[in-house]
Amino acid sequence: MKNSHFQLHRVMEVILLCTVLILNxxxxxxxxxxxxxxxxxxxxxDYYRWVRMLPDTGISQESEKLLRQQNxxxxxxxxxxxxxxxxxxxxxxxQYSNAITALDRAVESFEVSPYRIKQDYQQFxxxxxxxxxQRRQSGRNxxxxxxxxxxxxxxxxxxxxxxQILQEQNKMLLNQIEALKSIERQINxxxxxxxxx
Numbered sequence: 001m002k003n004s005h006f007q008l009h010r011v012m013e014v015i016l017l018c019t020v021l022i023l024n025x026x027x028x029x030x031x032x033x034x035x036x037x038x039x040x041x042x043x044x045x046d047y048y049r050w051v052r053m054l055p056d057t058g059i060s061q062e063s064e065k066l067l068r069q070q071n072x073x074x075x076x077x078x079x080x081x082x083x084x085x086x087x088x089x090x091x092x093x094x095q096y097s098n099a100i101t102a103l104d105r106a107v108e109s110f111e112v113s114p115y116r117i118k119q120d121y122q123q124f125x126x127x128x129x130x131x132x133x134q135r136r137q138s139g140r141n142x143x144x145x146x147x148x149x150x151x152x153x154x155x156x157x158x159x160x161x162x163x164q165i166l167q168e169q170n171k172m173l174l175n176q177i178e179a180l181k182s183i184e185r186q187i188n189x190x191x192x193x194x195x196x197x
Contacts, residue, residue: 043117044124047080051087059084078106079121079128086132096136103129 042050051059063084066077079102085091086099106125 044079044120048083048087048124051083056088059088073118074109075106075118075125076121078102078109079125082106082125082128082132086128093136093139096132096139100129100132100136103132 051062054062063081066081066084069077082099082102085095085102088095091099103125106121107129110122
């Protein structure tokens with residue numbers, strides 16, 4: 001009986017501990033999501049998730065605030081700027097390029113930091129840069145493939161037009177040959193000698 005009571009007590013302690021940890025995580029996430037200004041206190045993944053939920057106007061406003069912000073850590077600021085530039089679904093190739101440039105600046109500013117949040121930003125910058133480069137390359141490959149397909153279609157249309165012209169010319173030649181044969185038959189039927197001696 002004591003054994004089962006002890007086990008039940010241990011299970012309750014574990015459940016209580018898990019509940020506290022979950023609530024703490026939710027509070028930290030909600031605090032991060034409520035922020036409207038880039039801050040070193042926001043973990044990089046929380047910031048990324050928050051930006052993904054912003055509308056396009058919210059992303060523009062956050063970018064302006066971030067660029068006006070002074071005395072902020074250059075690594076964190078550049079990584080957050082890169083996230084803002086590259087997160088929208090309709091991000092252009094220019095935005096990807098600017099985001100990669102911002103991440104390059106962040107990588108150049110790397111230093112050994114005792115702060116866990118800054119270390120996370122540094123690691124995120126390296127990974128996110130590779131992802132953006134792959135996205136940009138795949139976008140270029142798709143554009144190149146589309147251009148190549150258009151070129152092939154254009155060539156096929158041109159070949160089809162040429163074939164049609166040749167077919168029409170061939171038909172005209174056949175008609176001319178038939179006309180000549182008809183004239184020859186008429187001459188033969190009349191029995192007109194071609195030369196008189």
